[in-house]
Amino acid sequence: MSALADLYGSGLSFPVRVGLDGRLAVSAGELNVRESICTLLRTSRLERVERPAYGCGINQFLYGTNDLASLRLIQEEVKRAIATWEPRVDLDDVRVAVNVDDARAIDITVVYTLVATGTAGRVDTTLRS
Secondary structure (H helix, E strand, C coil): CCHHHHHHCEEECCCCCECCCCCECEEEHHHHHHHHHHHHHHCCCCCCCCCCCCCCHHHHHCCCCCCHHHHHHHHHHHHHHHHHHCCCEEEEEEEEEECCCCCCCEEEEEEEEECCCCCEEEEEEEECC
16 A cells, blocks of 8 residues: 555545456545545435434535525535544635536535645535536
8 A cells, every 4th residue: 555545544436436457446545535525525414324423514505595695604514524524634715606607506616735745635516406
């Protein structure tokens, strides 16, 4: 296992897929951190039976209005989830904006720094109703 894999861990890739060797693909190191943030953002609280507090509550905003108050609440929910569940990163910024091509969609950008190495990272996702 590489030094970064030892430092940041490894786990099933996200999305789950089969590797070239026919086994489930695994992500390690910095990619594992990025995929873990993606998983966190896409998991609703109470979704995991053994860890009901895990997840991010952004799905509650799926069918709401895309006003400034909702954008701010989404931003705070993302910050809370990452601060609670992803100790391998220092959160630098969370930007939330209405998608320019679809007014029903919300673009979320998470900018972070890996604690152990100081490497910058970024996750972009879109919340669509």
